Amino acid sequence: SQTIHQWPATLVQPVGSPLSLECTVEGTSNPNLYWYRQAAGRGLQLLFYSVGIGQISSEVPQNLSASRPQDRQFILSSKKLLLSDSGFYLCAWSARGRLSGANVLTFGAGSRLTVL
Amino acid sequence: AQSVTQLGSHVSVSEGALVLLRCNYSSSVPPYLFWYVQYPNQGLQLLLKYTSAATLVKGINGFEAEFKKSETSFHLTKPSAHMSDAAEYFCAVSEGSNYQLIWGAGTKLIIKP
Numbered sequence: 001s002q003t004i005h006q007w008p009a010t011l012v013q014p015v016g017s018p019l020s021l022e023c024t025v026e027g028t029s030n031p032n033l034y035w036y037r038q039a040a041g042r043g044l045q046l047l048f049y050s051v052g053i054g055q056i057s058s059e060v061p062q063n064l065s066a067s068r069p070q071d072r073q074f075i076l077s078s079k080k081l082l083l084s085d086s087g088f089y090l091c092a093w094s095a096r097g098r099l100s101g102a103n104v105l106t107f108g109a110g111s112r113l114t115v116l
Numbered sequence: 117a118q119s120v121t122q123l124g125s126h127v128s129v130s131e132g133a134l135v136l137l138r139c140n141y142s143s144s145v146p147p148y149l150f151w152y153v154q155y156p157n158q159g160l161q162l163l164l165k166y167t168s169a170a171t172l173v174k175g176i177n178g179f180e181a182e183f184k185k186s187e188t189s190f191h192l193t194k195p196s197a198h199m200s201d202a203a204e205y206f207c208a209v210s211e212g213s214n215y216q217l218i219w220g221a222g223t224k225l226i227i228k229p
Contacts, residue, residue: 043206043220043222049215090160102210108159
């Protein structure tokens with residue numbers, strides 16, 4: 001069966017420090033991978049998606065970047081965190097193939113980032 | 117442009133009572149519609165989805181939703197609430213040719229004993 005792991009679960013970082021959140025998927029190959037941010041009382045905001053190794057698309061210009069160094073690994077990074085980067089970050093995957101509105105997303109447990 | 121509106125950021129029901137969470141959408145083409153559930157400090161889990169087959173969709177944990185095109189609604193229901201249903205519920209819409217999901221702001225379901 002497929003599983004998705006996301007870490008760390010919680011972190012507190014000072015403003016201006018770097019960030020690295022990692023996500024790995026097991027039990028499937030060539031998944032589509034996504035990074036979302038969830039702000040309190042709001043829906044999910046798609047930050048990045050990837051359909052293959054090294055292929056990253058950004059939906060929202062911001063202080064963050066994403067990389068996919070391996071087929072089932074997706075990393076969210078920042079060189080210098082801002083206060084506004086605080087939030088709950090969710091990694092998700094969907095079955096390989098053409099991106100479609102019918103894709104079902106499977107989410108990781110999330111990483112809660114607090115920037116002080 | 118697509119949009120999703122979930123009426124009520126918080127809904128409180130008694131254990132055993134009917135659960136009704138409202139979702140209205142706008143879409144220029146036949147949509148795909150989803151309900152996801154999020155338990156505290158966890159990721160989201162798919163409850164059910166509508167993809168132009170039967171208008172009444174049954175999901176996990178006894179939930180179901182009915183697609184009503186004339187009302188542009190996709191409300192989520194469960195006949196009898198259980199304490200374990202306490203969570204936040206998200207409605208989302210997409211179009212087939214567009215992978216992007218548009219998410220509602222979520223509704224927190226509170227179950228009173």
